Amino acid sequence: DPTQFEVDLTNCDREPIHLLGAVQPFGFLVAVSRSSWVVTRVSRNAAEWLGREGEDLLGLPIDHVFLGQAVHTIRNHLQGAVMGETVARAFGVTMTEAGLVCDVAVHLSGDEVVVECERSVPEPAANAAAMVRGMVARLQRTDDLRNFYRIAAREMQALTGFDRVMIYRFDHDGSGEVIAESARSGIGSFLGLHYPATDIPRQARILYEKNWLRIIPDISAEPSPVEPARDHNDRPLDLSMSILRSVSPIHIEYLQNMGVDASMSVSILREGRLWGLFACHHYAPHHVTFERRTAAELFGQMFSLLVENRERQTEAEYEERSNTLHNKLVAVMAAEATRFESIVDHLDEIADLLVCDGIGLWVEGRATLRGLTPNEDDFAGLAAHLRDRGVNEVCAEHEIGAKYEPARRFSDRAAGMLVVPLSRQPGDYLVFFRKEVTRSVNWAGNPEKPVSVGPLGARLTPRKSFEMWKETVSGQSMPWSPVEERIAEGLRVSLLEVILQLSNLTEAERR
Ligand code: BLA
Structure with a gap:
């Protein structure tokens, strides 16, 4: 039974992180049957948002839960969403008679339409596209690669307000390196540090190729279970594309050991494969509005294309330089x-x-x-x-x-x-x-001495993690x-x- 999986340090690449059956409480989830639009599941915390017990909602047609106009919006948006790939979004939707205004994400999961709602906070800066346009323009003005990465981290930090934004690039073996960083002063630096593949296990890396962004606004917030855990076919709800998906407890402990209270990451893909992540930390709970997260995601996608372009160009230049040298050399040797x-x-x-x-x-x-x-x-x-x-x-x-x-x-x-x-x-x-490799890399000073170590111990701290990486690549x-x-x-x-x-x-x- 995948939902009863007990995760520990030896099996975390098999933890079914898309089937944990709970959401983070910065929003609530309602799932309806795709054919009848009757409520099939709700997250337990929906009661607090809607003023009605979740059990009372199960089995109701969706327009008995949300205003007719809201349902209309949700249905319209779903049209555009393709199964398992796209999450449609609507901002500032009035959901209830009581005037609850939400940002809404809608996607399909199996036979169910998953509706996720969080409180809507109006953004002064027009929309995601407008925010991202300026960011990309500034990025395109950078000359060398190091600057390009650094500015990207800085732009992401300015957009999202995290204390630290890193660009983490994967190596061929799934391990990774912090190749750029933009951080508030006084919190040390992770720049240049490497971590083993196990810190972001395989199934998470695969999921992040489909789902570009995840946020944990408050690592100590109690997840809210989605009920019932299994439908009439005994199936759990696949939360792969969910916005609110609760996060693996082992990763929560990792963040705790790092002294981090909020985390977000945005995928960077090259040719459809995970190339790296924007990894963002905050040393207090930190929420970013859905609209801004949408901009962050869009920026991640634009950045991915720019990276692909730059890398192709760099590779072409390398090959060209080498070919020129090669031709000269052959000419000389032949003449001699x-x-x-x-x-x-x-x-x-x-x-x-x-x-x-x-x-x-x-x-x-x-x-x-x-x-x-x-x-x-x-x-x-x-x-x-x-x-x-x-x-x-x-x-x-x-x-x-x-x-x-x-x-x-x-x-x-x-x-x-x-x-x-x-x-x-x-x-x-x-x-x-x-x-x-390890001859050229050293632990840089003392960034983020672990403030506390959880039940799984020091392994889940950055220093131990770095040491583990050194062992694996020696x-x-x-x-x-x-x-x-x-x-x-x-x-x-x-x-x-x-x-x-x-x-x-x-x-x-x-x-
Ligand atoms: C997820 N691990 C992650 C994520 C990051 C890291 C960025 C994505 C989730 C997020 O946005 O917070 C790792 N974060 C890092 C690293 C740095 C950083 C390397 O800032 C470097 C500066 N983690 C472990 C071990 C296990 C583990 C030993 O260290 C398992 C045994 C598991 N990490 C783990 C899991 C996830 C994860 C399961 C997926 C979390 C989820 O999406 O549910």
Whole structure:
């Protein structure tokens, strides 16, 4: 039974966070049958908002709960909402005779229409689109990438009023790094810190690809159960797209341990996959109106497109720069028409083609090494290992020790490698090396010393979390990107040509 799931530190990637069956009390939920518009479920706190017990509402047609005009608005909005994907919104709707004015979110979940209401607070600044237009314009004026991220965090902070807004970017393995931050002074900094994948477990990351924003205005507010927990088909209500969805207790404890009282996050997607999050903290309860959250979400979507654009451009520039260097190099080597040693002479220029910390060349039993690399003996061992494995294509590894245990010995110098085979028969290799990631990262000072530690203990504090990340990535380098593999492939082809030429030359000389 998924709704009876007991979550702890070992199973949190299986916690069904969309089926917790409760909402946060900054609003209330009413679900109706999609076919009959008769009330199927209500959150227990609806009573406080509507002045009627939830049990009395169950089974009523929706227009016996809300004003006819409000129902009309809800129905109209639902038309636009596509199952499981879109949440329609209406702001400032008068819901009851008593004059309750709400911002309303409507979406479909299975056979039910889910209506969520929170108190409407009129926004002076026109609407979401108007708020976001200026934000995006300022963002587009930034030049370098660091500034671009920083301004984005600052804009998000100005819009939402959180004490701290971070941009948290995921790595290939689900771990992440705080790459930008805008914070009120005196609360320390998380900039540059890394956290393991487990801090935002898989099912949450998948959910955040569908649902762009979540807010916890007050982590100590008691969640209100949605009743009945199971419908006549014994089904719980899927709250994936819910605005008010109550949050995993383990995450609440994490926030408590961080000393945070309110949290919000907005997804950043690249090509439909979660690239990162705007992560926002406040050191007191903090509510952001639905209209402003809608603007924050829209800004997140615009930002996502800009990031995608910038990254594509950066990758293209990297590849272009590298190709230019590559072409020059090949021209020079061809003109020199010297012996094989010319590769050795040009090793520094070859190393320059890619972001790396060292480079090694293994040809006919001789090693040439530059920068941070294994020592000669270890390199010989590695070359033998590559030959034994029959590596005859470009091969990128960010953890050499995973397939070749002895590499653990030198992982502090060279943890990752990009291998370029130099002959059609395995044996000779050019190898780019990268150092271990953790060598370049350290816990930055003492941000947010945990004010208290909950029942699950120190594991759920930022410091322990950071240490956990260090453990999980020890012996690994920054991964190699597809662009880099392409560059290496280009190099392989050129070097084979050069080598072919050289061997022809040698033969000609011999004759
Ligand atoms: C959710 N964890 C989250 C979220 C963030 C983080 C941003 C999204 C929810 C939100 O907006 O608050 C993590 N927050 C961070 C990190 C930073 C930050 C890394 O500010 C860095 C500065 N969490 C754990 C462990 C588990 C866990 C060990 O640390 C499980 C064993 C679970 N985190 C967890 C779950 C969610 C979550 C289940 C989903 C919460 C939900 O949406 O219901």
